[in-house]
Structures are given as C-alpha cells and as structure tokens.
Amino acid sequence: MHKKQFTNRPGRVALFVTCMVDMIYPAVGMATVELLERLGVETIFPTEQTCCGQPAFNAGYRDEARTLAERFINIFEPLVRNNQVDAIVVPSGSCATMTSHFYTVLFEDQPASPLYKRAQTLAAVTFELTEFLVDVLGVSDVGSRFQGKVTYHACCHLLRELKIDQQPRQLLANIPGAEVVELNEAADCCGFGGLFAIKNAGISTAMGQRKTRNLAASDADIVALCDVSCMTHINGLLNRQAQRCRAVHIAEVLNSQVDVAEREPSVPVTTPERAPRRWQDVKE
Amino acid sequence: MPTAVIDLHAPYQERVDYALNNKHLRTALGRATGRMSVQRVNAMTAVDGEALRDQVRQMKEYVLRHWPALLEQLESNLIANGVQVHWARDAAEANAIILDIARRANVKKVVKAKSMATEEIHLNHTLEEAGMTAVESDLGEYIIQLNNEPPSHIVAPVIHRRLEDIAEILQEKLDMPPTLDPEVMCALARAKLRQEFLTADMGVSGCNFAIAESGTICLVTNEGNGRLTSTMPRVYVALMGIEKLVPTIEDAFLQYQALCRSSTGQQTTVYLSMTSGPRQAGDADGPEEMHVVFLDNGRSDMLRAGYGEALMCIRCGACLNVCPVYREIGGHAYGSTYSGPIGAVISPLLPMGVTNVGKLPHASSLCGACREACPVKIDLPRLLLDLRDDQVKEGEGAFFDRTAMFGFVQTMKSRTRYEQAGKLAGIATNLMANFSGGNLKFMPPPLNGWTQSRDFPPFARKSFREQWAERQGRRRSIQGESLSSIAQKGNKV
Numbered sequence: 001m002h003k004k005q006f007t008n009r010p011g012r013v014a015l016f017v018t019c020m021v022d023m024i025y026p027a028v029g030m031a032t033v034e035l036l037e038r039l040g041v042e043t044i045f046p047t048e049q050t051c052c053g054q055p056a057f058n059a060g061y062r063d064e065a066r067t068l069a070e071r072f073i074n075i076f077e078p079l080v081r082n083n084q085v086d087a088i089v090v091p092s093g094s095c096a097t098m099t100s101h102f103y104t105v106l107f108e109d110q111p112a113s114p115l116y117k118r119a120q121t122l123a124a125v126t127f128e129l130t131e132f133l134v135d136v137l138g139v140s141d142v143g144s145r146f147q148g149k150v151t152y153h154a155c156c157h158l159l160r161e162l163k164i165d166q167q168p169r170q171l172l173a174n175i176p177g178a179e180v181v182e183l184n185e186a187a188d189c190c191g192f193g194g195l196f197a198i199k200n201a202g203i204s205t206a207m208g209q210r211k212t213r214n215l216a217a218s219d220a221d222i223v224a225l226c227d228v229s230c231m232t233h234i235n236g237l238l239n240r241q242a243q244r245c246r247a248v249h250i251a252e253v254l255n256s257q258v259d260v261a262e263r264e265p266s267v268p269v270t271t272p273e274r275a276p277r278r279w280q281d282v283k284e
Numbered sequence: 285m286p287t288a289v290i291d292l293h294a295p296y297q298e299r300v301d302y303a304l305n306n307k308h309l310r311t312a313l314g315r316a317t318g319r320m321s322v323q324r325v326n327a328m329t330a331v332d333g334e335a336l337r338d339q340v341r342q343m344k345e346y347v348l349r350h351w352p353a354l355l356e357q358l359e360s361n362l363i364a365n366g367v368q369v370h371w372a373r374d375a376a377e378a379n380a381i382i383l384d385i386a387r388r389a390n391v392k393k394v395v396k397a398k399s400m401a402t403e404e405i406h407l408n409h410t411l412e413e414a415g416m417t418a419v420e421s422d423l424g425e426y427i428i429q430l431n432n433e434p435p436s437h438i439v440a441p442v443i444h445r446r447l448e449d450i451a452e453i454l455q456e457k458l459d460m461p462p463t464l465d466p467e468v469m470c471a472l473a474r475a476k477l478r479q480e481f482l483t484a485d486m487g488v489s490g491c492n493f494a495i496a497e498s499g500t501i502c503l504v505t506n507e508g509n510g511r512l513t514s515t516m517p518r519v520y521v522a523l524m525g526i527e528k529l530v531p532t533i534e535d536a537f538l539q540y541q542a543l544c545r546s547s548t549g550q551q552t553t554v555y556l557s558m559t560s561g562p563r564q565a566g567d568a569d570g571p572e573e574m575h576v577v578f579l580d581n582g583r584s585d586m587l588r589a590g591y592g593e594a595l596m597c598i599r600c601g602a603c604l605n606v607c608p609v610y611r612e613i614g615g616h617a618y619g620s621t622y623s624g625p626i627g628a629v630i631s632p633l634l635p636m637g638v639t640n641v642g643k644l645p646h647a648s649s650l651c652g653a654c655r656e657a658c659p660v661k662i663d664l665p666r667l668l669l670d671l672r673d674d675q676v677k678e679g680e681g682a683f684f685d686r687t688a689m690f691g692f693v694q695t696m697k698s699r700t701r702y703e704q705a706g707k708l709a710g711i712a713t714n715l716m717a718n719f720s721g722g723n724l725k726f727m728p729p730p731l732n733g734w735t736q737s738r739d740f741p742p743f744a745r746k747s748f749r750e751q752w753a754e755r756q757g758r759r760r761s762i763q764g765e766s767l768s769s770i771a772q773k774g775n776k777v
Contacts, residue, residue, distance in 0.1 A: 017748050019696070023706040024741060026748035033752070045752050051696040056689055058650065060672025060681065064693040071697065105666075160652035189608045193649025195685075200647055201733030202304045206612040207649070208738070236738030239723055 004124045006136060010086035012042040013132070014079050016072075018095045019051040020228045028228055031255035032091045032129060038255075039139060044085060048075045054098040058194050062106060069103050070115060077118045080125055087136065088122065091129045091251050093158025093226045100126040101161055128158060129251060130226060134167035141174040142254045150175070150253065151183040151220035153211070153234070155227040159187055168226055168250055175253070183223065184214045192233035208237045215245050222248045289433040290616045296640035300647075303613040312446040313614050320440070320605040323549025324657065331545070340542045341661050343535050344596035348587065350531075354496045355578065358529055361499025362576055365561030370577045374635065375405035378579050382407060382488065382521055383414055385575055389519045391416055391485040397503060397513040398422035399490025400438060400599060401523045401579055403621045404636060407488065418488075419480045421509040423473055430457040436615030436623065438601040439547045444614045477509070487513035487571065491524035492543065493598070494576075495536045495558075501576060502536060503557040504543060506550075511557040520559070520571035526578050527595040539598055542659040547600035582634040589674075594629050594667055596660045603654035603664060609647055618644060625654035625664045632671060642680060645671035684730055706747055713742035 013036065017029040033043045053068030079085045090096040100123040107116035133139050150172055158164050172180050191197065191207025198204075211234060215223055225231055225247055234247040290302050303309055328336070347354060359369045372378035386394065394411055396402065396418055408418040408429075420429040424442035428435060431453045435441030442450065447464060454460040460472055492504040501522045503510030514520050530536045544550045563570035586595055604610045604624030615623035620631035620638040628644040638644070645668045654664040675681055681689075695705045717724050723739035726732065734740055 019702070022748040023709065023743050026744045026746065026751050029748035030751060030755075033755075045749070047749055047752075048699050050699060050702040051692075053693075053696070055692060058669065058672070059685055059689065060669070060674070060676040061685075061689045061693075062673050062676070064689050067693055068696055156649070156651040156653075160656060187653075189649050189651035189653070191608070191649060193651070196646065196649045198730060198733040200300070200609075201736060202300060203609055203612055203647070204649070205737040206304055206310075207608050210608075210612075232741065233738065236723075236734070236740055239739040240737065 002124055003127075004087075006086065010041060010136060012044065012085050013087045013089045014076060014085040015043050015045050016049060016052075016076065016088055016090045016095065016099065016126075017045065018090065018092045018228070020232070021091060024232070025228050025249065028091060028249040028251050031249070031251040032089070035129075035133075035142060035251060035255045036089065039133070039137060039142065041137070043089075044079075046075050046079065052095050052098045054095060054102070055194055057098065057102055057106070065102075066106050069099075069106050069119070072099060073103070073115060073118050073122060077122055080121060087125045087127055087132065089127055089129055089132050091226070091249065092228065093128050093155045093162055093164065094229055096126055096128040096131075097157040097161040099123070128162060128164055128226060130168040130171055131162065131164050133254075134170060140170045142171060144175055144254050144256050145177055146175050146253060146256045147177040148179070148221035149181055149219060150178045151181050151215070151218045151223050152186060153183060153190065153223050153225045153230065153247070154187045155225055155230045156189050158226050164226075168224070171250070171254055172224055178253075181218050181220055183218050183220070185210070186214075190230050190233050192230050194229070197233060204233075205237070208233055212237045212241060212243060212245075216243060218245075220245055222246055222253070224248055224250045224253045226250050289431065292434060292616060292619050293639045294619075296617075296619065296643040299617040299619055300613055303617040308446055308449060309444050309614055310612065312444055312449070313611055315446075316440060316443045317605040317611050320547075320549065320601075321657075324546055324602055324605065325549075327545035327549040327551065328659075330551075331541075333545075336538075336542055336545070337659050337661055339538055340598070340659055341596070343530065343538055344598075344660055347527075347529060347531065348592050348595060351527075351587070354529055354531060355526060358494055358496040358499060359578075361496065362561075363499075365499045366564070366574070367499065367561050368573065368575045370575060372577050372579050372581070374581050375579075378405050378523060378577055378581070379407060379410040381577055382523070382575075383410055385519065385521055386411065386416060386486055387414070389486060389573070391519065393480070393484045394418045394486045394488055395480050395484035395513055395517060396420050396425075397487070397489035397505065397510040398425050398435075398441065399488070399523060400435075400621060401490045401525050402488060403435060404581065404634070405523070405579070407523070419477075419484070421477050421480065421507075421513060422505070423470065423507060423509075426473055426477065427453055430454070434616070434621070437604055438599050438622065438624070438626075440601065444616065481512045481516050484517045486519040486521065487515075487517040488521045488523065489513050491522045491528055491576075493536055493539050494524055494529045495531075495533055496529055497532050498560060500533075500536075500558050500560045502540070503559070504540065504553050504555070505557070506548070506554045508555050511555055514557055514559045515570055518572050519575070520562070520573070521575045521577065522559075523577045523579055526580055526583050527597075543598050543600050546598075546602040546657070546659040586630070586633045589633065590670070591629070591633055591667060593662050594626065594633070596662055597626050597630075598660060599626075600659060602657040602659065603662075606653040606657040607648075608651060608653065609649065613647075618647070620644070625668070626662070629664060629667045629671065642675060645675070703747070703749070706743060710743040710745055710747070713740075714745060717742035 021029045036043050053065040057065035103119040107119055190211045191204040228249055231247040362369050370381045411418045420426045427442050427450055437443040451464055454469055489503055491501050493502050530539055544553050562574040603626050607624050610624040618627050620627050622630055631638050631644055632641045648668050650665045652665050695701050727735045
C-alpha cells in the first residue's frame with residue numbers, strides 16, 4: 001500500500017475516532033487528541049463521522065459496507081483534497097485497515113469509478129496512531145510516565161494487514177518507569193473477530209482464555225494494545241476472571257502522566273471477590 | 285472414554301462443543317500444532333523462505349494459467365510410459381473407476397498410502413461395500429482406521445490423539461502389552477503392516493504432485509509406505525486431484541522443498557517416491573499395471589467461481605498448525621475431510637456433503653496467521669470474506685444477520701440516528717450495569733453469547749463527540765475563535 005511521504009511535518013490532522021471509541025471509550029479519543037496536540041499537531045474532528053462499515057464487510061454484506069464507505073469517503077476525502085488536513089489519524093489498527101485497505105477492495109471491480117480513486121487517495125494519508133507518531137512525526141519518546149509492568153498484545157489487523165509492530169513497541173519501551181515484559185504468544189489472536197465472538201462464542205472464549213492465561217503468566221499490570229475492540233474482549237474476560245491485569249489502549253498509556261506508586265496485591269484468579277451489592281447480601 | 289469417536293455429520297455447533305469440552309483433544313492439539321509451527325519457522329528461516337514462497341507462488345500461478353494444456357501433457361506422457369489414465373468428473377465416477385479396476389484384477393485386499401483425495405471420495409467405504417479389505421499403511425492413518433475414525437489433519441491424521449490415547453487404541457485393537465514407548469508401538473504396527481503389504485493385490489495412493497513433462501507421480505512420505513504401496517502389489521492406482529501438477533522436474537523439487545519445510549519442518553522427508561509407469565520388460569520389480577485417476581470433483585468449478593487461488597494449495601497443513609481456531613477445535617469439528625483455514629475455504633466449494641458447511645467460512649476471526657504461514661501465500665482471509673459475500677448474494681445470510689445489518693446500516697447512515705442510538709444505549713447499559721457491579725454480566729439473546737463468558741462495558745455517559753464539543757467551547761472562550769473556526773470548516777461536509 002502506497003503511503004504519502006511528507007516533506008514537511010504535518011501540522012493538522014483529521015481524527016477518525018471510530019464509533020466504539022466515540023460511544024464506549026471517549027477517554028481513548030481524548031488521550032489521542034491531547035497526545036497529538038502535545039506533539040504540536042492540531043486535530044480536527046469531523047462530526048458527521050459514524051462507523052467505517054467493517055462489521056458489514058466482514059459479515060459479507062458488501063452493499064451495506066459500500067454505503068458506509070461512500071459516506072466515509074464523502075466526509076474525509078474533501079478535507080484531504082482541499083488541503084484542510086495533511087493526514088487522517090485513527091486510534092485503531094482494525095478500522096485503519098478497513099478504511100485504507102478494504103475500501104479499495106469494495107470498489108475494485110469498478111476501477112474507473114471516482115470512488116475507487118478517492119478511496120486510494122484516502123488510503124495514502126490514513127495512519128494508525130502509533131504509525132503516525134513514529135513513522136510520520138519521527139517521535140519515539142512521547143514524554144509520558146508510567147510506573148508498572150507493561151506488556152504488549154499485537155492486534156491482528158495492525159500486525160498482519162498494516163504490518164505495524166515495531167512502532168508501538170518502541171513507544172512503550174521509551175516510557176520512563178515502565179517495565180516492559182514480552183507476552184508469550186503476543187501475536188496470537190485474542191479471539192474477538194467481530195461477530196465471530198458471538199456466532200462462535202465458545203471458540204472465541206477458548207482463544208481469549210489462552211490469551212488471559214498468557215497475561216497472567218506475564219505478571220503484567222497492564223497490557224497495552226492499539227484496538228479498543230480487542231481491548232473490550234480481553235478486559236471482558238479479565239473482569240469475569242477477576243484478574244488484576246487490565247488491557248489499556250496505547251493512547252492512554254502514552255498520554256499517561258501518573259506514577260502508580262505501589263502495586264496492589266494480586267488477587268488470586270480462582271476466588272473472585274465481589275463487594276456485596278445490597279445490604280441484604282451482607283451476611284453476619 | 286478417551287478414544288470415543290465423534291459423529292462427523294452432527295450439526296456444526298454440536299461438533300464444536302464436543303471438541304471444546306474434550307480436554308484430551310485440546311492437550312494433544314496444543315502440543316502438536318505448537319511443535320509443528322516452531323519446526324516450520326525454523327526450516328523456513330534456514331533458507332530464504334520469502335524467496336521460496338514467491339517462487340512456488342509464481343509456479344502455481346503458471347500452472348493455473350496453463351491448466352488444461354499441462355493436464356493433457358501429463359496425460360500423454362503417462363500413457364507413453366504405459367500408464368492407464370482415467371478422468372473422473374466427480375466422486376461417484378472416481379469410485380466406479382477404481383472399483384472397476386479392482387474387480388477386473390480380481391482384487392481381495394487393497395493397501396493404501398495416506399491420501400486426502402481418497403478420503404474426499406470415501407473410497408474405503410466403496411471398496412469395503414464391494415467385499416474388499418482396505419488397509420491404511422501410514423502409521424497415523426492405520427491407528428485411526430483401527431479406531432474407526434477419519435483423519436483430523438491434512439498431514440498428521442492422528443494429531444487429535446495424545447500418546448496415551450494411541451496406546452489405549454493399540455492395546456484394545458491389537459492386544460499390545462501396556463506401554464507408552466513409541467518405539468514399541470511403531471515396531472508392532474510395522475510388523476502387522478509388513479504382512480499387509482506382502483499379501484495385498486492392489487495399492488492405492490494419492491499424489492503429492494505429478495510432473496507433466498515426464499509423466500511422473502510423486503509421493504512424499506517419512507515411512508516408506510508410499511513406495512511399498514506403489515511397487516509391491518500387482519496393481520497400482522494413484523488418485524490425483526487435477527490441480528496437483530507441476531510443469532517440470534525443477535518445479536517438482538521447488539514444490540517438494542516448500543512442502544517439506546512447511547508441513548513437518550524437515551529439509552527433506554525420508555522418502556520421495558517417483559513413479560513413472562508399471563514394470564517394464566527386464567525390470568526386477570514394480571506393479572504389473574498402473575492407473576492414474578484424474579479427479580475433478582468441483583475443482584474446475586472453483587476456478588470458474590473465482591476461487592482459483594485456493595487451487596494453488598500444496599496441502600502442507602501449515603495453515604492448520606498456526607490457526608488459533610483449529611488449535612482449539614481440531615479437524616473433526618469442521619465435519620469435512622479438509623479442515624483448518626484451507627478446509628473452511630474449499631469445503632463449501634467442493635461437493636462433499638458436509639453438514640452445515642455454510643458455517644465454515646464464519647469459523648474464523650480473520651486473524652491472518654494462515655496467510656503468513658502459507659508457502660504459496662494464499663490470501664485465505666480474503667477468500668473467506670469472498671465466501672461470506674457469496675452467501676449474502678445468494679440469499680443464504682442468516683435471518684439474524686440480515687436484520688442486524690439492516691438496522692446497523694440505517695443507524696450508521698445518519699449522524700442523528702447514530703447519536704440517538706448512542707444516547708439510548710448509554711442510558712440502557714448504564715442502568716443495567718449499575719445492578720451488576722459496573723459491567724454488563726448479561727445481555728439478551730443473541731448477544732448473550734458474549735456475556736456467557738465475558739463482561740461488556742456500559743456505553744459512555746458522555747460520548748467523545750460531546751466531550752470534544754465541550755472542549756472546543758472552553759477553548760473558544762480562552763483562545764478566541766481561531767482554532768474552532770478551522771474545526772468548524774472541517775465539519776461542514
């Protein structure tokens with residue numbers, strides 16, 4: 001995939017925040033904005049944006065995906081064409097793959113259509129967050145602080161479609177105070193896979209439990225990753241298993257300025273402790 | 285009962301649940317797939333693996349572009365070598381042809397080298413119905429034949445069994461004294477199989493690849509059973525899927541190298557048997573007659589339907605070993621002769637009568653590990669996506685999917701509806717989450733598939749776009765209008 005080479009440092013970018021961040025994890029979006037602004041990049045947020053259409057595309061509903069792709073192109077492509085922004089930044093490997101790889105697939109049987117060309121224009125300036133920081137801005141130390149044990153899970157689309165792996169690892173390695181440990185089978189799928197997690201709930205859970213077993217063995221406080229979808233899956237399992245480790249989006253880690261002074265004692269996996277919810281539940 | 289056999293024709297969900305609840309199966313799979321993956325990576329990095337993959341890919345693309353001509357070249361060279369060539373449109377024709385050959389030669393016992401093509405057409409069943417005995421001679425195949433079950437992996441048929449299970453099968457079926465020593469088990473099977481080779485009337489094998497320019501059938505084995513099958517009995521039949529051919533001898537060794545390194549992680553296998561015809565006058569040994577059956581069974585239709593890429597598969601099994609789905613459920617859950625990512629692609633395209641075959645293209649998280657491992661660089665995730673697309677085009681999408689997709693697109697098409705839906709979900713999920721400790725522990729069907737084993741977070745009380753607007757408002761009061769005016773311009777689309 002051809003990516004634009006910048007001669008001048010990009011000064012202004014459009015944020016495609018993704019629908020999951022917008023509706024479920026706004027803190028990840030705010031961290032992304034703050035991070036970019038701290039590095040001198042102005043962010044604009046086109047408020048018409050919704051979803052890129054990946055769920056439809058992955059389920060085989062290409063007409064529906066095309067509807068949303070066209071809508072997305074109509075929102076973002078004019079910003080690029082009119083030089084209002086230099087690039088589009090996405091805090092998600094999966095949604096960046098959809099808008100920069102699979103949009104061209106959606107329109108590939110009509111290579112003469114303007115939508116195909118516009119999709120290609122977008123693809124050349126669409127960057128996943130860590131890719132943008134390291135490859136475009138040339139930053140490998142964002143000046144954040146984090147005290148604790150950090151490990152990294154390589155999300156599938158990010159690693160195997162966008163080939164992004166060194167960038168997030170480099171950023172994490174440069175955080176003072178963070179002890180970065182390698183996660184066993186870090187590149188194995190966590191089992192999310194969109195509708196797969198519901199249609200094949202059993203298989204998906206088994207895959208995720210392998211991931212959480214590896215997380216427990218790593219003894220990390222947090223696992224950083226670049227996709228909130230995988231984060232939802234991993235945290236869903238960790239919560240249910242009452243494990244101490246949590247999955248955290250890399251934007252929040254990179255924007256973190258806190259020192260976690262002392263590690264909380266680890267909670268044994270087998271005995272989830274639940275606070276009594278109602279006074280009736282409290283047994284004498 | 286650790287050696288219990290799964291019903292391959294059970295509904296998809298039943299097969300999957302059976303596998304997920306089978307602890308021994310998952311232990312065996314975890315051990316073996318992990319080991320084979322490591323061996324493959326080592327073998328592929330010992331040479332310029334990328335260059336090898338590119339070369340094999342180019343060669344397989346050439347084969348597909350010149351498919352009919354190469355097949356005819358292979359046929360005429362085989363005939364020139366004294367081989368009888370038969371063309372089978374489908375499984376029924378292939379079975380009829382092989383049965384006919386066996387009857388004419390008055391065959392009582394057939395010895396078989398490991399072959400997925402004969403599994404695909406259920407040849408053993410046909411032969412046994414006609415009163416003949418068919419004995420599998422690959423050690424793994426032999427064990428599962430004793431236990432009356434089909435193979436669960438393209439190259440390692442008994443991968444779903446632990447050593448302990450295999451010992452139990454051999455004790456029960458062959459009266460083996462109790463032992464966990466693989467050498468003892470091997471020696472026992474070897475002694476039994478040697479008798480079968482000596483008394484068999486016909487040998488049947490598949491074909492790893494056939495060389496068009498010389499009319500040669502190549503068998504790749506580690507046990508030498510391929511060579512015995514193709515040389516000891518009076519009659520030798522090779523069943524060849526019509527995509528399994530290479531143009532030249534150099535190409536054969538290119539594919540051989542990719543196959544060895546990708547399947548078992550070996551530099552070369554112990555045996556490579558190349559058979560170019562029956563016994564000639566003056567030859568000391570070899571079969572009296574040799575037949576090659578070209579099997580189409582949906583393969584040419586695959587090319588026509590736009591799935592030619594899957595015909596470049598060399599059946600090394602690398603995609604199975606790295607697949608996180610295969611690793612959890614094994615081959616039998618797919619319900620097909622071909623399992624794993626490549627099985628999920630070709631099983632719906634070949635007429636094999638797999639139960640719930642439409643579920644297979646969805647049995648993948650599209651993680652892409654298979655494409656990375658494939659020695660031919662087949663874009664398996666893309667083919668799975670295309671199959672899902674075909675299902676929807678042919679109106680085979682599940683009712684739930686269709687309804688959900690319609691609602692999804694209607695919501696996402698309009699900013700107003702999207703924001704309203706977000707608000708509504710925010711209120712509902714927060715209300716529910718308040719009763720279950722901050723996260724959702726239950727969601728209504730069909731979403732309960734998620735909450736059976738995983739929590740789900742409530743939607744944000746204040747979405748990103750709301751927080752963004754507030755932030756912009758604060759900035760406007762601090763900095764004046766410059767920044768926000770730019771942002772506004774960007775928003776007017």
